[in-house]
Amino acid sequence: MKTSKILIVDDELSVRTSLSEWFLEDGFRVETAESGEDALQKMHGGPYDLILLDIKMPGMDGITLQKRIKEIDSDVVIIIMTAYASVETAVEALKLGAFDYVTKPFDPDDLTRLVRNALKQKDLADENIQLKEKISELSGADEIIGESDGMKRVFELVDTVAETDSTVLIRGESGTGKELVARAIHSRSKRRYFPIVAVNCGAITETLLESELFGHEKGAFTGAQYRRKGKIELANGGTLFLDEVGDITAKMQVDLLRVIENKRFTRVGGNEEIQVDFRLICATNKNLEKLVEEEKFREDLYYRINVFSIFIPPLRERKSDIMPLTNYFVKKYARSMGKPEKKISPTAQEMLLGYSWPGNVRELENAVERAMVVGKKSEITEADLPLHLNGDGHASENLIKLDDLEKEHIKKILEEAGGNVTRAAALLGIDRVTLYNKIKKYGLKR
Amino acid sequence: MAFINAHFPPFWRNLPRDLNHCVNYSFELIDIPMNLNLFYSKERNQYHSTLIMAQLIKHLPADGDKIIGITDADIYIPILTFLFGEAQLGGRVALVSTYRLKNQFYGLPADSNLLYERVLKEILHELGHTMGLIHCSDFECVMNSSTYVENIDLKFSRFCKSCQGILGIECEE
Ligand SMILES: [Zn+2]
Ligand SMILES: [Zn+2]
Numbered sequence: 001m002k003t004s005k006i007l008i009v010d011d012e013l014s015v016r017t018s019l020s021e022w023f024l025e026d027g028f029r030v031e032t033a034e035s036g037e038d039a040l041q042k043m044h045g046g047p048y049d050l051i052l053l054d055i056k057m058p059g060m061d062g063i064t065l066q067k068r069i070k071e072i073d074s075d076v077v078i079i080i081m082t083a084y085a086s087v088e089t090a091v092e093a094l095k096l097g098a099f100d101y102v103t104k105p106f107d108p109d110d111l112t113r114l115v116r117n118a119l120k121q122k123d124l125a126d127e128n129i130q131l132k133e134k135i136s137e138l139s140g141a142d143e144i145i146g147e148s149d150g151m152k153r154v155f156e157l158v159d160t161v162a163e164t165d166s167t168v169l170i171r172g173e174s175g176t177g178k179e180l181v182a183r184a185i186h187s188r189s190k191r192r193y194f195p196i197v198a199v200n201c202g203a204i205t206e207t208l209l210e211s212e213l214f215g216h217e218k219g220a221f222t223g224a225q226y227r228r229k230g231k232i233e234l235a236n237g238g239t240l241f242l243d244e245v246g247d248i249t250a251k252m253q254v255d256l257l258r259v260i261e262n263k264r265f266t267r268v269g270g271n272e273e274i275q276v277d278f279r280l281i282c283a284t285n286k287n288l289e290k291l292v293e294e295e296k297f298r299e300d301l302y303y304r305i306n307v308f309s310i311f312i313p314p315l316r317e318r319k320s321d322i323m324p325l326t327n328y329f330v331k332k333y334a335r336s337m338g339k340p341e342k343k344i345s346p347t348a349q350e351m352l353l354g355y356s357w358p359g360n361v362r363e364l365e366n367a368v369e370r371a372m373v374v375g376k377k378s379e380i381t382e383a384d385l386p387l388h389l390n391g392d393g394h395a396s397e398n399l400i401k402l403d404d405l406e407k408e409h410i411k412k413i414l415e416e417a418g419g420n421v422t423r424a425a426a427l428l429g430i431d432r433v434t435l436y437n438k439i440k441k442y443g444l445k446r
Numbered sequence: 447m448a449f450i451n452a453h454f455p456p457f458w459r460n461l462p463r464d465l466n467h468c469v470n471y472s473f474e475l476i477d478i479p480m481n482l483n484l485f486y487s488k489e490r491n492q493y494h495s496t497l498i499m500a501q502l503i504k505h506l507p508a509d510g511d512k513i514i515g516i517t518d519a520d521i522y523i524p525i526l527t528f529l530f531g532e533a534q535l536g537g538r539v540a541l542v543s544t545y546r547l548k549n550q551f552y553g554l555p556a557d558s559n560l561l562y563e564r565v566l567k568e569i570l571h572e573l574g575h576t577m578g579l580i581h582c583s584d585f586e587c588v589m590n591s592s593t594y595v596e597n598i599d600l601k602f603s604r605f606c607k608s609c610q611g612i613l614g615i616e617c618e619e
Contacts, residue, residue, distance in 0.1 A: 012524075014523075014524050014525070015524065015525050018496070018523045018524065018525045018526070019525055021532075021535065022525075022526070024535055024580065025533075025535055025575060025580055025581055025591075026580065026581050026591060027580040027581055104525060105522070105524060105525050105526055105527050106525060106526055106527065107526075107527045107528075107593075108526050108527070108528070108529070108593040109593035109594055111526070111593075112591065112593050194585070195585050195586075195600050197600065208554070208555075211553075211554070215596075216552075216553070220553070221553050222553060223550065223552075223553035223554075224552055224553030225551050225552070225553070226546065226551060226552060228552045228554075228594075228595070228596065229594045229596045229597075230596075231596075234596055234597070234600060335619055336619060
């Protein structure tokens with residue numbers, strides 16, 4: 001890759017040194033000149049890709065210098081530096097072919113963008129730098145572990161949709177790893193050299209979410225002393241991942257729909273329209289169809305985001321993934337804690353396999369992490385697992401709820417059957433003896 | 447590592463520990479009082495970063511290799527409106543300001559964990575410059591250039607493989 005070469009022309013030493021420092025850190029080759037004459041001299045050592053030119057200097061002024069430079073090298077891109085007082089001259093410079101001008105002092109982001117755009121004009125855009133192979137380990141992303149048929153299906157869908165630029169909706173209970181799937185799609189897509197930016201829409205208020213997504217201008221609300229870039233803007237070129245999309249308010253649904261349709265938005269409190277290009281991936285554990293029916297979720301938005309949908313089955317429906325996941329987490333935490341890897345005792349294994357994992361993979365990961373911390377032995381035993389299981393392999397907490405449910409249900413059926421045990425048993429699909437036992441267990445009246 | 451004037455939260459004393467996965471310096475934490483008024487610009491209501499750094503390097507202990515200062519003052523260099531930090535490229539001194547890393551500056555609720563993460567990344571970034579690294583185009587690498595606080599949040603507090611290669615180091619997981 002070719003390094004771009006920049007010439008900074010300014011009579012002020014502090015400007016020359018601080019800009020040199022700035023551009024050197026950005027990986028440019030930098031030279032400086034303290035006057036117009038000096039700059040013309042330096043032109044022989046060119047060519048330069050970009051020249052930053054102070055418009056007001058003693059001796060040869062910026063406008064004259066610009067003309068002379070263009071005579072020597074008509075291809076060079078010139079950016080004019082100006083103080084507020086000399087904006088009119090800067091405009092004149094633009095007419096004479098300068099690329100753009102910046103007013104001193106510069107906002108670092110404006111300067112970066114300006115230089116990038118200027119070089120893009122010269123086809124020296126750093127786009128191809130961004131395209132250098134990114135080493136996947138860096139992302140530190142967890143692998144998705146799964147050997148079950150359910151997860152194999154998920155992987156197939158990920159591969160299929162990754163190649164397209166289609167909007168994706170990922171569904172599944174919380175803790176099933178919806179964000180990991182989103183990241184997997186992104187990292188296999190052509191957008192992988194750009195960021196994937198995740199927003200959890202469920203955890204914050206409408207005002208904060210609005211600023212989070214769209215950004216805001218300085219002074220948009222009390223305390224906002226500087227503009228803020230929203231996640232949509234940050235995702236430009238890459239992927240925007242909206243988690244808990246089923247939780248957003250009616251107003252946000254409208255705003256979101258607009259940006260999906262137009263790929264344009266304005267920052268809160270601003271009026272500049274900003275164009276963006278991103279792929280959208282949404283996730284939810286809500287029943288969106290039901291929300292649409294109840295008119296809590298806009299139907300048009302629903303169709304916009306539900307173009308291709310991937311369902312991640314809950315862990316309890318893919319028991320064959322439990323041990324591979326456990327082993328993966330053991331390795332992961334052993335490494336990060338600097339401890340040796342542990343084996344899982346047979347009873348602990350049984351316990352893991354028997355549990356219903358309402359919190360899914362996340363709960364399993366937490367359980368393993370805890371066991372790695374508290375466990376004293378070289379293997380993880382049932383005592384290290386924070387699961388309260390009984391002989392049936394159900395969490396006792398869940399069992400209580402289930403029992404309550406059963407009790408309520410039987411009570412209701414008995415009432416419907418007018419206290420007739422035979423009829424109630426038939427309605428419940430169990431035999432009379434079992435029903436009698438349950439009536440006794442729950443202390444129900446016939 | 448020098449805390450300038452400010453009373454930062456006690457847990458910030460963990461900063462050296464949280465840097466050592468990528469930096470094998472042994473850090474010495476020092477508190478230094480500094481009369482920042484000397485570097486104050488009334489016109490800009492900010493403090494001149496380069497001048498603070500010049501003062502800072504005088505505090506580098508005789509057996510020290512580099513010094514990085516942390517201040518809560520809003521810093522600038524004349525040509526730019528603000529800085530998150532400044533470093534001597536391949537040099538011995540660097541400075542990080544927490545002023546614009548705080549959520550409150552953007553009118554958002556304070557978030558002490560997020561602030562800590564940002565400070566950590568900016569320290570590692572400026573240290574990277576003192577070790578001769580230039581900006582990296584990998585947006586997840588700590589050496590990616592950040593002109594917006596939100597860019598910082600996209601980065602990891604580590605060097606990417608390519609920057610690790612340039613430094614001849616390997617960051618731990
Ligand atoms: Zn930098
Ligand atoms: Zn890097």
